[in-house]
Amino acid sequence: MILRLLKNGIDRKSWIFLSVLFAVTFGVSILNLAPTPGSTLHLSSFVVTVLGKYLTYALLALSVDLVWGYCGVLSLGHAAFFTLGGYAMGMHLMREIGPRGVYGHPILPDFMVFLNWQELPWFWLGFDMFWFAALMVILVPGVLAFVFGWFAFRSRVTGVYLSIITQALTFALMLAFFRNDMGFGGNNGLTDFKDILGFNLQSDGTRVGLLIASAVALAIGFLIARAVVTSKFGKVLIAIRDAESRTRFLGYRAENYKLLVWTLSASMAGVAGALYVPQVGIINPSEFSPANSIEVVIYVALGGRGTLVGAALGGVLVNFAKTIFTGAFPEYWLFFLGGLFVVSTLFMPKGIIGVWGHIANKWRADRARNASSTLQANTLKKGD
C-alpha cells in the first residue's frame, strides 16, 4: 500500500507542498536556534510558535477538506474535534505540572483545589501518562464523530441540515464546557502548563521541537488524506459528493463511506488540537465556538476546496493575515474576514489553487498556441 501510495499518491503538487513545508520549517528552526539572539539572522521564538500554530490550523483545514472537499459533508463543527483533542492534551499537561501548581497539590490541578474538589474525577485518570493522552487525542474526537456520524449518516441527514446540527453539536459542547461542574476548568479552561515529556515549554528547543512535530503531523496527515482520496475508496467518496443517490443505487453503502472518512477527519482534527495547545499554552471552551468552526471552512474555501494542498495553504494564509490584521488594525479584521468569505465564494469557487490552475492553464495554452503559430509561420516560410 505504501508503495502504491508513493507511486500514485504523490504527484508534483504534493512534492512541492512537502518540500516547501519542510524547507520553511527547518529554515525557521535553524534561524531560531543557531544564530545568537540579537543578530540580524536570528528569528524570535514568537515566529516559531506562530508558525507552529499555523501548521496545526493547516492540519485542521486539511481534515475539513477531506470531508467537505471530497465527500460533500460541510462540517460547521470541526472546532469541536479540534478542541476535544486540545483538551485531552491539556489534561496531560495539567497532570504533568504535578505539585508545582499555585496551591502545590501533588495530584489535583489548581482549579480543582480552588473548587474544593477532594479527588480526581474518573475521566482524569490515566492522563498522567503521555501515551494514554496521545491515544485519547485520537480516540475521543474519533469516537464522538463515529457516534454522531453513525446516527446522522444512517438517517441520511445531508447538506445544510447536517451543517446546522454539527454547529449545534459544537455549541452544546461549548455551553457544557463553560460549566465548572464539568471538571475541565470552566471558563478559564486549562492553562499554566509547565512542560511536555519533561521538556520545558518555554524553552526555544521545545518550541522548535513542537514546530517540527506539527510539520511532521501535517505531512503525515496530508499523505494519509492523499492516500485516501486517490484510492478506490476515494473515488467512491467523490461519487457520493457529486451524486449521492446515484452512488447508492449502484450498490455502495454511502453512509459507511461517509462515516469512515468523517471519523478519520475528526481524529486528524483532534491531533491538530493536541499540537495547538502546548504551543499557545491555553485551551478554553471558547475554542468550541461555532464561529471558529466556520472560520476553518473559509481556510478551505479560500485555499481551494477538494485540493488538500489548498486547504493547508488557506489555513496558513488566513491565519497569517489574522496575525497581521489583529496586530495592526484590529477593527478591520472582521471586515477582511467577512469580505474573504464573500469574495472567495462568489469569485473563486475553486480557491487560490483553482485560480492558479486557471492562470497556469491559460499560460500553457498561450505558449502552445504561440509555439504552433511560430511552427506554422516557419512552415509557411519554408513553403514560400
Place this chain on the structure above:
Amino acid sequence: MRFIQNNLFGFLLLWGFLFFGLQATSPTLAAEDNLTTHIGTMAAANFTALSKQIEALAATGDPRVVPILEALAKGRLFFRKSDKKVVFATKVKRRYKLSDPLSGDTLGEVKKSKVKKIRVNNKLRRQIRTVLGGLTLLSPDPKVRLKAAEAIFKSGDATALPALEAAIVKELDTAIRTVLRQARAVAVLKADRPDEDKKAALTILEARGDRDALSVVAAVARTSTGDLKAIADRTVTTIQETLELWNIVQNIWYGLSLGSVLLLAAIGLAITFGVMGVINMAHGEMVMIGAYTTFVVQDIIRTSAPELFDYSLAIALPLAFLVAGGVGVAIERGVIRFLYGRPLETLLATWGVSLVLQQTVRTIFGPTNREVGAPNFMSGAFEIGHLTITYNRLWIIVFSLMVMVALMMLLKYTALGLQMRAVTQNRKMAGAMGIRTNWIDAATFGLGSGLAGIAGVALSQIDNVSPNLGQSYIIDSFMVVVFGGVGNLWGTLVGALTLGIANKFLEPFAGAVLAKVFVLIFIILFIQKRPRGLFALKGRAIES
C-alpha cells in the same frame, strides 16, 4: 395576663385611632401635651419605662409617632444633656445636627458630648416593629396599609393581633382586608387562642396557599397535637399541591415567553430558509439591526421630543422593518442571487456578510451594550394567583403571535404572497406565467429580513443591545426552523413554543446551561429520526 395586655393595647390603639380620626385636622392641645409628655419622659428612661412609653405613644395613634419610633429603633433618637429634650440627631462631621421630633424644626448643631443616645435592646426593637406595624395599618395611604399588612403577615407576631383586629374592622378595601385577615390568621396560630380559632385561621391560610402560608402551616403541624395537627397536616398537603400546580403553570408561562422570543427570532428565517431555501447566516444580524434602529429612534426622541417616548416602539417598528428589509434586499441582490442552488456556498457568503455587519455596527455604535428604554405600558407587572406576569413578556407573546398571523395572512391572501408561493413551488412555471421571479426573490428575502428587524425591536426590550445580539439567536433560530419543519409556518410556531417550554421544564432539574445542552442534543437526535422536521413537506418539493 399578656392576652389582657394585648387587648388593652388594642383598645387603646383603637381608641387612639378613633380619637385621631375625629381630631386629625385640628389636634387638641390636650393631645399635643400628651404626645410631648410621653416623648419628654423617654429621655433617661430605663428599658421597662421606655417600653411603657412606646406603648403609650402607639396608643395615641398619631402618625407623627411613626418617624419617632423608627428613629428610636435605628438609634437616631437622642436627648440633650442640658434640658433632657428629646431630639432627632444626624451626624455631620463629628457634630450632631438636631431637630425637633414633632415639629421638625432644626435646633442647631452641637458637639458630640452634649447629646446622649436613647438606647434600646432587642426586645424593645421587636416591640417597636410590632407597634409600627399596628400604626401603619391605620395609615390613610392604602399602599402603606397593604405593605404593613404584608409585613405583619411575614413577621407573624402574635402581639400584633389586637391592632390587626382593629384594622380589619376599619378596613374598606377588600384586597387589603384579605391580607389583614391572613396576617391575623398567622398571628392567631402563633398566639394562645382556642383550637377552633386556629382551625379557622388554617382555612384562611389554605386559601392564600403560597410558600409563606405553607411555612406557617407546616410549623403549626410540627408543634400542635391531635385534631389541630391532623387539619394542619391536611392543609400542608393541599397547599403543596396547589403550589406544585402553580409551579407547572409558571413553567409553562416562562416557556411560552421564551418560545415567543424564539418564534420572533425564527419567523424571518422561516421565510428565508423555510420558504426560499436560502441559508442566511446573517439573519441574526438583521435582528441586531432592528434592535439598533430602536436605539437610534429612542435616542432621537429623547433629545428632540421626549413626550413621544411612549410611542417610540411603535415608531421603531416600521423603521426597523424598512432598514433590516432594505439591508436584506441589498444582500440578496449583491450576494445571494449569484449563489442560488449552492446552499453551502450561500451559508459561507452570508456568514461573511454577518461578520461585516457586526463589525460595521461595532464601529458606529461601539462594542458596549446600548440602553433601550421601555415605554410605560411595557413596564411593571401584575399577578394572577401565584404567578407574576411582567408586561413586557406579555406584550412580546402577544406581538409574536400578531406577527405570525399577519405573515400567514400575507402569504395566503395577498398577490405578493401568492407569487412568493408560486415561485418557491415551481420557479420556471411561475416565470412562464409572467411573474418576475427575480423581483419576488428579492421581495421575499427582504420580507424575511424585515421580520427579523421587527423581532429586533421586541428583543431590544428584554436583551442587551450589543453587536453580538444576533449571534446569540442564530443557532436557536435555525434549531426552531429545522425542528418545526422547513417551509411550514405552523411548524415554526409549534417548534418555537415546544422548545421554549421544554427548556423551562428542564431548567429546574438541570440548570439553565445544561437544559440548553439537553435541548440541543434532543434536536440533534430528533433530526436523525425525522430529517425534515416535525411538519415535513411531502411530495416532490422535498427532492429539489
